[in-house]
Amino acid sequence: MHKPTIEDVAKRANVSIATVSRVINRQGGVRQKTEARILAAIEExxxxxxxxxxxxxxxxxxxxxIIIPDVNNPFFPTVVSGIEQKAREKGYFTFLCNTNESADTERxxxxxxxxxxVDxxxxxxxxxxxxxxxxxxDAKIPVVAVDRAIKKFEVDTVLVGNVDGAYQATRHLILQGHKRIAIICGPQNTTPGYERFVGYKKALDDYGIPVVQEYVLEGDFKEESGRRLTKQLYQLPERPTAIFSSNNLMTVGCMKALYELDWKLGEExxxxxxxxxxxxxxxNPPLTVVSRPMRKLGEVAFEMLYERMTEGWDGAKRHYVLSPELKIRQSCRLK
Amino acid sequence: MHKPTIEDVAKRANVSIATVSRVINRQGGVRQKTEARILAAIEExxxxxxxxxxxxxxxxxxxxxIIIPDVNNPFFPTVVSGIEQKAREKGYFTFLCNTNESADTERxxxxxxxxxxVDxxxxxxxxxxxxxxxxxxDAKIPVVAVDRAIKKFEVDTVLVGNVDGAYQATRHLILQGHKRIAIICGPQNTTPGYERFVGYKKALDDYGIPVVQEYVLEGDFKEESGRRLTKQLYQLPERPTAIFSSNNLMTVGCMKALYELDWKLGEExxxxxxxxxxxxxxxNPPLTVVSRPMRKLGEVAFEMLYERMTEGWDGAKRHYVLSPELKIRQSCRLK
DNA sequence: GTTCTAAATCTAAACGTTTACATTTTGGAG
DNA sequence: CTCCAAAATGTAAACGTTTAGATTTAGAAC
Known part of the structure; x- marks a missing residue:
């Protein structure tokens, strides 16, 4: 009445468990007739x-x-679904864990x-x-870092061009004629937060536009900070004519603020x-954004991991950087 | 150089593996001094x-x-996060699987x-x-069905009141003065699809409004069908003055269609x-919706499962029905 | 019918724990 | 110091596989 084991199968098919194991694992070297008997027993x-x-x-x-810092940020589930698809194809299952940005939880x-x-x-x-x-x-299992690098250890890493993306975004605004461009930054002690600011600054520098203190605000990558900082921008005696938000959640916050302030998107x-x-x-109008290949990020990550897991490939750690892409819609008007 | 085992710890602490096991599992009955030695060995x-x-x-x-039919429908990830939170609290991990609505994949x-x-x-x-x-x-492991019942077997089930929710929604429209109310149904061979239609029909019946053929369209719970059917509704010689969409994804499709058709939401x-x-x-205006307690659904599901897993509780299977709630915003205007 | 080789099959150890039961140790009572 | 019960610790089996290496079997060649 218990769960049948390989031994039950062996008994019923009148063979040893080794033989059963061989057919389960399709290793060959089993007489046709024997195999049939075993298969039948398994079935029965x-x-x-x-x-x-x-x-x-x-x-x-x-x-x-898989460890991610924030399930509520749709970016991660999307990356994860890229990982999972590839994983499933190769017969791997995943344990998905959320740290809520806490290093202790992560530990x-x-x-x-x-x-x-886990492998x-x-x-x-x-x-x-x-x-x-x-x-x-210590456990010597392969590790792939996604979206954020790891300083202390050399591991395979897959990132997207943060500086590049932020640069493109800012330049786009500049080319539309904007000079008073604000940025809502992410935490400056995180790589994505910092690098996106760097890209912004670089673009401004390249086009000879001074970086003004009041237009550089630091949020925490969460929705509420986007909303709050947008309102702060609105209070300025000289309002910016354009805003660059450093991530998706803060963008949502910005939109809510704009709506609440009746600050006309695309016009004012x-x-x-x-x-x-x-x-x-x-x-309205639809948002122009820097878009990252999220699923791709996950796919690449799993593929890197897979090589290490199966081939025990022990070569130099690789850093893979995917390019973001500017999706021009209508929220950036000529000024 | 291999991964240390309980035996390595035992050797180093000069005790038997049984004793080590006892301290690992906090079973007590180990002399203070011995425990300290073992803990040290573990650490080292x-x-x-x-x-x-x-x-x-x-x-x-x-x-x-956890098996869900569609990761891309945000409803499920939300339910899952409810499950996972409770699970983690109790020391359980989850394998999340997506079937893409395919019974074969599910198998x-x-x-x-x-x-x-899995337990x-x-x-x-x-x-x-x-x-x-x-x-x-056959394996006799506890099962909880969420959002969709299972006909062939008696299992614990947690659902939301589909008929009720759809009834409330439709009645709300009627009370706003609408008579020409269209419904974009889900597949009628699924319980949620069917029941939501039933709720709609019941409301109409109760208020003496005839169900008209042209206003009852069947989609597949995916975005594109919502869009297509909305356009179909727009073509009607006598357009409906209100639309009830049977799920979230189709709602998104409807919104896109409305925008494309320039069919004024809340006005026309x-x-x-x-x-x-x-x-x-x-x-614009914000959407009035029937809202389901998604996280709660997941939490209840895990709790039911947990009882069965731990207490081996073998009582009658339970059916738990959560109530949906009408969130009135501004997309339903008096007609 | 033998003999031999390759193919098929089997035996038994190993994987790292938990746990029932056996054994040893401890320390207080006499 | 001896004895004893309780506490601490140890021994060994069990969990269900895979897999070396040993053994048996099949069937071809003679």
């Missing part, structure tokens, strides 16, 4: 091989861990993942310094955002 | 218990499977999940008939949707 017993036992001896679980999750013997790890860390990854490095103020958002085509 | 070796081996003997993995995934010995399963099935669940029932046509959507407050 509704036998399902036990992956736990298999993992035990094979020392591999066909499972990977705990890492331990659990290690207990569960690899894809992570967007909550703390780029990376001390919390020591245990993982131009807007460009980093990352495409669902609402982009539903606001 | 960076020992991490192997959950696979533990599962092997305990016959439990602290893992559950495959079910097998893999069973191979991996329980939460599922929104792609085929309510439920034949594909036979293997799971009122609108109400089943399920709240991100864009609801970004279109």
């Amino acid at each position: 017993l509704n036998y399902i091989p036990n992956a736990v036992a298999r993992s035990m001896v094979k020392k591999t679980t066909n499972t990977i861990g 705990e999750l890492l331990t659990i993942l290690l207990e569960r013997s 690899g790890l894809i992570i967007t860390t909550a703390d780029e310094a990376g001390d919390q990854l020591q245990t993982v490095m 103020v131009s807007f460009i955002g980093f990352d495409d958002v669902d609402i982009a085509t539903f606001v | 070796l960076n020992y991490i218990p192997n959950a696979v081996a533990r599962s092997m003997v305990k016959k439990t993995t602290n893992t559950i499977g 495959e995934l079910l097998t893999i999940l069973l191979e991996r010995s 329980g399963l939460i599922i929104t099935t792609a085929d309510e008939a439920g034949d594909q669940l036979q293997t799971v029932m 046509v009122s609108f109400i949707g089943f399920d709240d959507v991100d864009i609801a407050t970004f279109v």
Whole structure:
């Protein structure tokens, strides 16, 4: 009445468990007739091989861990779905974990993942310094960093061109004739936050536009800060004529603020955002944005991981940088 | 140089593995001094218990499977996050699987999940008939159905009041003075699709409004059908004055169509949707919707599952029905 | 019918834990 | 110091596979 095991199958088919194992794993070297008998037994017993036992001896679980900092930011689920699709194709399952940007939570999750013997790890860390990854490095499992690099350890990394994207965005605004361009930055102690500011600054510099203090505001990549800072911009004696928001969630906040302030998008103020958002085509006018290849990011990440996991490929760590793309819609008007 | 095992710890602390096991699992009955020695050894070796081996003997993995039919529908990720939060609290990990509404894919995934010995399963099935669940029932693991019932087997189920929600929505429209109310239905062979139509019809009946053929259109719960059918409605010699969309994705499609047709929302046509959507407050005027307690749905589902998994509680299967709520915004104008 | 080789099959160990049961140790009572 | 019960610790089996290496079998060649 218990779950049938390989032994039950063996008994019923009148062979040893080794032979059953061979047919389960399609290793060949089993007489046609024997195989048929075994297959029949499997069928009759509704036998399902036990992956736990298999993992035990094979020392591999066909499972990977994914750690992201914020499930509520649609960017990550999209990246994850890219990872998962590729993973499933190769027979891997994933444990998805959310740290809520807490390095402590990350540390705990890492331990659990290690207990569960994941074969690899894809992570967007909550703390780029990376001390919390020591245990993982000790365990010597392959790691791929996505969207945020890790300072302390050399690992495969896949990023997108933040500086490049922010530069393109800012230049686009400049070429439309804007001079008073504000930026709502992300946290400056994070790479994406910092680099996007760098791209903004670089564009301004290249076109000889001074960076003005009041137009550079630092948010936390969450919706509410976008809203608050937009309102702050509105209070300025000399309002900016264009705003560049550093991420998707803050963009949503900006839109809410604009609506609440009745600050006319595309007329009184131009807007460009980093990352495409669902609402982009539903606001009026539709938003021009810097778009990142999110699924692709995930796909590349898994592929890198896969090579390390299967081939035990131990070559130099790679840094892959994907290019963002400017999606021009109508929120940036000539000034 | 291999991963340290419980045996390595035992050797180093000069005790037997049984004693180490006892301290790892906080079972007590270990002399203070001994425990300290063991803890030290664990620390020094960076020992991490192997959950696979533990599962092997305990016959439990602290893992559950979640099967959903469409990751791209934000409804499911939200439900899932409700499940996951509760699960994590109780020390469970989840395998999230997407069937893309295919019963065959579902069958495959079910097998893999069973191979991996999940302790329980939460599922929104792609085929309510439920034949594909036979293997799971054979394995005797607890199952909770979410959002869609399963006909063939008695399982714990958590649903929301579809008829009720659709009734409320339609009545709201009627009370605003509408008589020509169209519905964009979901597939009529699915419970949610069918029941929402039933609620619509019931409201019409109760208020003595005839159901007219041309105003009842069947979509597939995907965005594109919402768009297409809205356009079809627009072609009608006598256009409806209000539209009820049966789910979130189709609502998005409707909005796109309205925009493309320049069919003025809230003025020329009122609108109400089943399920709240991100864009609801970004279109103008904001959308009135029937909102479902999505996270709650997930939380309840896990809690039901948890009882079955831990207490082996074998009582009668329960059906839990959560109530939807009407969120009145401004897309339904008096006619 | 033998003999031999290759193919098929089997035996048993190993994977890293938990746990029932057996054994040893501790320390207080006498 | 001896004895004893309780507390601490140890031993070994079990969990369900995979896989070396040993053994058996099949069938061709003679």
